Amino acid sequence: MHVDQALTVDRERLQSDLERLVAIPSIAFEGYPREPLDEAADLVEELLRDARAAQIQRVDVPGEAPTLVADFPGAGPTVLLYSHYDVQPAPADGWETDPFTPTVKDGRVYGRGAADDKSGIVAHLAALRAFDGAPPVHVKLVVEGSEENGRQALLGVVDEQPDLLRADVMVIADNGNWKVGEPTLSQTLRGHGKLVVTLRTLDGALHSGHFGGAAPDALLALNRLIATLHNDDGSVAVQGLQDGDWDGTEWPEPDFRRQARVLDGVALVGSGAISDRVWARHAISVLGLDAPPVEGAGNIVIPEARAKIAVRVPPGADPVQSLAAVERHVRANVPWGARIDVVVEPASTPIALPALPEAERALEQAFGKPVARMGSGGSVPLVAKLRAAYPDASFVLWGAQDSDLARIHAANESVDLGEIAGIALAEALLLKELSST
Incomplete structure (x- = not known):
């Protein structure tokens, strides 16, 4: 060349x-x-x-x-x-x-x-x-x-x-x-912040045969809480986030699906232009979950569960306000009165x-x-x-x-x-x- x-x-x-x-x-x-x-x-x-x-x-x-x-x-x-x-x-x-x-x-x-x-x-x-x-x-x-x-x-x-x-x-x-x-x-x-969310429902593990059906399971509570972060189409459901519109090159959906290696028949999440979704709007995902592994799992009602939740913050949004909005959301949507602890890892600036x-x-x-x-x-x-x-x-x-x-x-x-x-x-x-x- x-x-x-x-x-x-x-x-x-x-x-x-x-x-x-x-x-x-x-x-x-x-x-x-x-x-x-x-x-x-x-x-x-x-x-x-x-x-x-x-x-x-x-x-x-x-x-x-x-x-x-x-x-x-x-x-x-x-x-x-x-x-x-x-x-x-x-x-x-x-x-x-x-x-x-x-x-x-x-x-x-x-x-x-x-x-x-x-x-x-x-x-x-x-x-x-x-x-x-x-x-x-x-x-x-x-x-x-x-x-x-x-x-x-x-x-x-x-x-x-x-x-x-x-x-x-x-x-x-x-x-x-x-x-x-x-x-x-x-x-x-995009900026990148995290929240570690811990839910506690019981003083200790319980036998599911004796107590399951009435005793609140912390892992079920955490799953229900995580589900509130998104609407049915996968778009973010948290209120108070400042999103924008992408004014650069559009990312064609067929190319995105191929490059992301999305399986045939699986829908993309969110709505609107792909470029808006990945570069101009907030994105929330679960990076990790503390729960008993499937292999060797016991017949118990789980007393405590923890998740690390990631928040991608687009340019134009205040990362402090974005993380605060997500924290308010998770605290307001805790099922069954479970005790919640939230540790916020501040977001980098978009x-x-x-x-x-x-x-x-x-x-x-x-x-x-x-x-x-x-x-x-x-x-x-x-x-x-x-x-x-x-x-x-x-x-x-x-x-x-x-x-x-x-x-x-x-x-x-x-x-x-x-x-x-x-x-x-x-x-x-x-x-x-x-x-x-």
């Missing part, structure tokens, strides 16, 4: 870099060894040196694998390129190949982290190599080692060292096109990102098609923190994690090599265009 017939994206090198990274099981969760994370950090540093970084700093992130910050000097604005080398765990169930043996099939590389987010690392490197390591603007390339575990301790480093990541434009390559070959910019990020014209032009030129403007659910804490720390910076969210087959966080994760090359080309074009601003 060529940039103005002068700059090229080396697809063979891109694939080689990706395969070397995917082969390392760099999982930053409790119970997994630290050595693969250090191995991945060493490889990233090697690749950065090979890309002719002028300076590479290993940032000590307390309790986590290191973050690497590479500096590529240049004139004009400073552009920060972000990605991460840590990955989700990869249980063997469901995988058709070994998750840490990169396998190429039909132009896609299969393996844990191939898409999320080692594709972002190699896209950044390919873009910089297009300039032979001498970009036309000042570039900071940041590769984090603990994004997936949710702790994101790097955010604390931002507070302590505000100049470390300071930039005029921040490019987060941890997203993807809504469809392979369809260039996409993420314009919004984000609306103004389009950066230079990024839209670069993405359109790279893929040869008009750019779709859509929403996203990833990178929320990171982007929220960076926006708060650097309010004058512009943000670009894109990447190679297409919605068709990438299957991030699931079995058989993969990435299309053409998507990575396209994003690398777009980044090279963006850096070139920003040099004239």
